[in-house]
Amino acid sequence: MNEKIVAGIDLGAGSTKVVLLAADRSVLGRARSKTRADFVGLTDGLLDEALKPLGFARKDISYIATTGLGRYAVPARNIQITEITCGARGAWFLFPETTCILDIGSQSTRAIRVGEKGRVKEFKTNEKCASGSGGFLEKAAKYLEISVDEMGTLSLTSSDPREISSVCAVLAESEIISHVSDGYKIEDIVRGIHDSLADRALTLIRRVGIGTSLTFIGGVARQEGMISTVQEKLGIQVNVPDEPEYVCALGAGLFALERLKAAEAAAVKAA
Secondary structure (H helix, E strand, C coil), X not given: CCCCEEEEEEECCCEEEEEEEECCCCXXXXXXXXXXXXXXXXXXXXXXXXXXXXXXXXXXXXXEEEECCCHHHCCCCCEECCHHHHHHHHHHHHCCCCXXXXXXXXXXXXXXXXXXXXXXXXXXXXXXXXXXXXHHHHHHHHHHCCCHHHHHHHHHCCCCCCCCCCCCHHHHHHHHHHHHHCCCCHHHHHHHHHHHHHHHHHHHHHHHCCCCCEEEECHHHHCHHHHHHHHHHHCCCCECCCCHHHHHHHHHHHHHHHHHHHHHHHHHHHC
């Protein structure tokens, strides 16, 4: 095989994502699964899954870059990079006008201000409580007896959002249970949850500075109601990628391409 392929792997707290890139930076394949303790088996399986439709094998991958909480746990990696750096690069690649990035994942929420070529200038992270992250949505969905995927659409139909004021996840869960017991509509409770998440995210955004263009990434960016809430509170249009949960893996893949090309150029120069 003559075509160069690189892989970006994002081992997040909630899910692990793989993106395969060609030399021209086009996406060749993707794969995703819930994160589990067997990082090696998990990433090997996802790489095989992404490669199989292309007719390629693991030996055809020229460079692997990892990111996320489990980025050190992949022996086959060539380089590891923080998720903040990778998220910034991936978002800027998709939306070059981006000046600020909101990344809401399973475990944390981040606001990242970027400059030229997606370089990180400043960032703030909320990791102190689960009520400010996407993992809280999963717990809330269980209490409400709905799926996480349903929450985005339900939120849009709310006419009387119920406030979730607690910053502590345990107390916020108690508020949700109380709203259910009081007979409030599910859609109004869900909108209140989205409002609560958005308020915490906007606090971080204001601390780093939004600039002129915000890009929303991470799994929570799949929820239409959350996008609507963020846009309403900011009063601006928000960029949202088609596959927001893959942006950090994409960024890792872009760095892998850069490192591969640099290594090849150095080898030619030394020859």
